[in-house]
Amino acid sequence: xxxxxxxxxxxxxxxxxxxxxxxxxxxxxxxxxxxxxxxxxxxxxxxxxxxxxxxxxxxxxxxxxxxxxxxxxxxxxxxxxxxxxxxxxxxxxxxxxxxxxxxxxxxxxxxxxxxxxxxxxx
Amino acid sequence: xxxxxxxxxxxxxxxxxxxxxxxxxxxxxxxxxxxxxxxxxxxxxxxxxxxxxxxxxxxxxxxxxxxxxxxxxxxxxxxxxxxxxxxxxxxxxxxxxxxxxxxxxxxxxxxxxxxxxxxxxxxxxxxxxxxxxxxxxxxxxxxxxxxxxxxxxxxxxxxxxxxxxxxxxxxxxxxxxxxxxxxxxxxxxxxxxxxxxxxxxxxxxxxxxxxxxxxxxxxxxxxxxxxxxxxxxxxxxxxxxxxxxxxxxxxxxxxxxxxxxxxxxxxxxxxxxxxxxxxxxxxxxxxxxxxxxxxxxxxxxxxxxxxxxxxxxxxxxxxxxxxxxxxxxxxxxxxxxxxxxxxxxxxxxxxxxxxxxxxxxxxxxxxxxxxxxxxxxxxxxxxxxxxxxxxxxxxxxxxxxxxxxxxxxxxxxxxxxxxxxxxxxxxxxxxxxxxxxxxxxxxxxxxxxx
Numbered sequence: 388x389x390x391x392x393x394x395x396x397x398x399x400x401x402x403x404x405x406x407x408x409x410x411x412x413x414x415x416x417x418x419x420x421x422x423x424x425x426x427x428x429x430x431x432x433x434x435x436x437x438x439x440x441x442x443x444x445x446x447x448x449x450x451x452x453x454x455x456x457x458x459x460x461x462x463x464x465x466x467x468x469x470x471x472x473x474x475x476x477x478x479x480x481x482x483x484x485x486x487x488x489x490x491x492x493x494x495x496x497x498x499x500x501x502x503x504x505x506x507x508x509x
Numbered sequence: 510x511x512x513x514x515x516x517x518x519x520x521x522x523x524x525x526x527x528x529x530x531x532x533x534x535x536x537x538x539x540x541x542x543x544x545x546x547x548x549x550x551x552x553x554x555x556x557x558x559x560x561x562x563x564x565x566x567x568x569x570x571x572x573x574x575x576x577x578x579x580x581x582x583x584x585x586x587x588x589x590x591x592x593x594x595x596x597x598x599x600x601x602x603x604x605x606x607x608x609x610x611x612x613x614x615x616x617x618x619x620x621x622x623x624x625x626x627x628x629x630x631x632x633x634x635x636x637x638x639x640x641x642x643x644x645x646x647x648x649x650x651x652x653x654x655x656x657x658x659x660x661x662x663x664x665x666x667x668x669x670x671x672x673x674x675x676x677x678x679x680x681x682x683x684x685x686x687x688x689x690x691x692x693x694x695x696x697x698x699x700x701x702x703x704x705x706x707x708x709x710x711x712x713x714x715x716x717x718x719x720x721x722x723x724x725x726x727x728x729x730x731x732x733x734x735x736x737x738x739x740x741x742x743x744x745x746x747x748x749x750x751x752x753x754x755x756x757x758x759x760x761x762x763x764x765x766x767x768x769x770x771x772x773x774x775x776x777x778x779x780x781x782x783x784x785x786x787x788x789x790x791x792x793x794x795x796x797x798x799x800x801x802x803x804x805x806x807x808x809x810x811x812x813x814x815x816x817x818x819x820x821x822x823x824x825x826x827x828x829x830x831x832x833x834x835x836x837x838x839x840x841x842x843x844x845x846x847x848x849x850x851x852x853x854x855x856x857x858x859x860x861x862x863x864x865x866x867x868x869x870x871x872x873x874x875x876x877x878x879x880x881x882x883x884x885x886x887x888x889x890x891x892x893x894x895x896x897x898x899x900x901x902x903x904x905x906x907x908x909x910x911x912x913x914x915x916x917x918x919x920x921x922x923x924x925x926x927x928x929x930x931x932x933x934x935x936x937x938x939x940x941x942x943x944x945x946x947x948x949x950x951x952x953x954x955x956x957x958x959x
Contacts, residue, residue: 458812
């Protein structure tokens, strides 16, 4: 955790606001506004850790009241995305929505797939 | 006509003394020139003779292996509020004030047809207005309505609104009657910055926005139901949370415009989760997407609710409600995922550090057919979600750093995080829940909030 905090400290001191932080077994991932993507290289390089900045990404948000309590809904949406060949770079869930970060050119296809999945569920 | 809706929770109507105190608040409102409309919950909380849980158990105890019909269950549990409304109306009568009890349907509350978790689709408040015009105090059963499939058909099906439904009834009636205010009476002074069980000194917030209170409620605080806050917000009805048994002014819930500014509102917690982190390092890279797909497909097929998801090139994970974990373990531990690319290779999911007999048996049987690789899932059985709720605060640089530093300093392991516009949630071991709440409460100086 200390190494992760060191990175977050550098990001914070650079005045960059992060969203949707996720911890992974060997690191973490988060989103920053696209305008700050290039700065991130400079901020993270001195940490000496392995990192990747992925650009040209879009967030697909799925809104549903109490989405976490809708049985199997989140799992079904993730399955729909993955099984249709869409690489989900980042994922998150809240009580009223879930988000998936995908390549920008795949966002519309994913949104369409999710709509169809939800209509089937109806 | 100045209408005030006053909703009284289970503890506020639990005993004759409590009902008298609640009734005096209603009479006081009337004397101040309001036309009060009362909404009541069932009498008492879990374990009380006429509380909702008790009534459910009366049916379940007949034969625990036979699930009650949802329609019959709604008829059963609605009795709790009906008794409560009649008793409260009669209490008002004994104090010299004419009152009239209404079932949800009699009060004009129409819902959809989802038994046990119905949504209000409309309210025709004619009978309530008539009651008020005749000088009576309407006392409405919370938590229930009626589903009428065909307009003009006689009767209708009694439905209940799900947990916290009486708050929703109060807010919805407030909207339908264009009330000056809706007051939710409970046994705490209002919305607090944290659960007093975790932080004794947690102060009562004097003012919060509808968004904040809805977020707090969604993330574990039981002070007001989120649907009630959402209805009040949508119809611009001033909402208050007050203590029946104290003269504390309570918490006023207002629009963002009426309470702008950047702040941390409070810390909430909700729990009983089990966290699973699947390690895909042992899988061939080209198989990983297929493996993830099968794991999520299985979760969807069995209707499992997922929390705190994460995906990375070498792992994926999520938390599930503890109540669903036996199902999850049953379907995932030993799940065989064959590879369909012509190679003789299968994967077997293993929950926990040690392979169960199921996993060993599957692996032994399959090993004669080809290569068997295990997908271990690290299991953390007792987890809870601790959330920091704020207004225009969480988007600032350094908030994650501050939160995670507080946890590290306090030696609380953070298993996962998630965040939204109004909240930042941490998945932590259940045993550390109260400590994590206190650490965040202290770190963000919430004891000083007013």
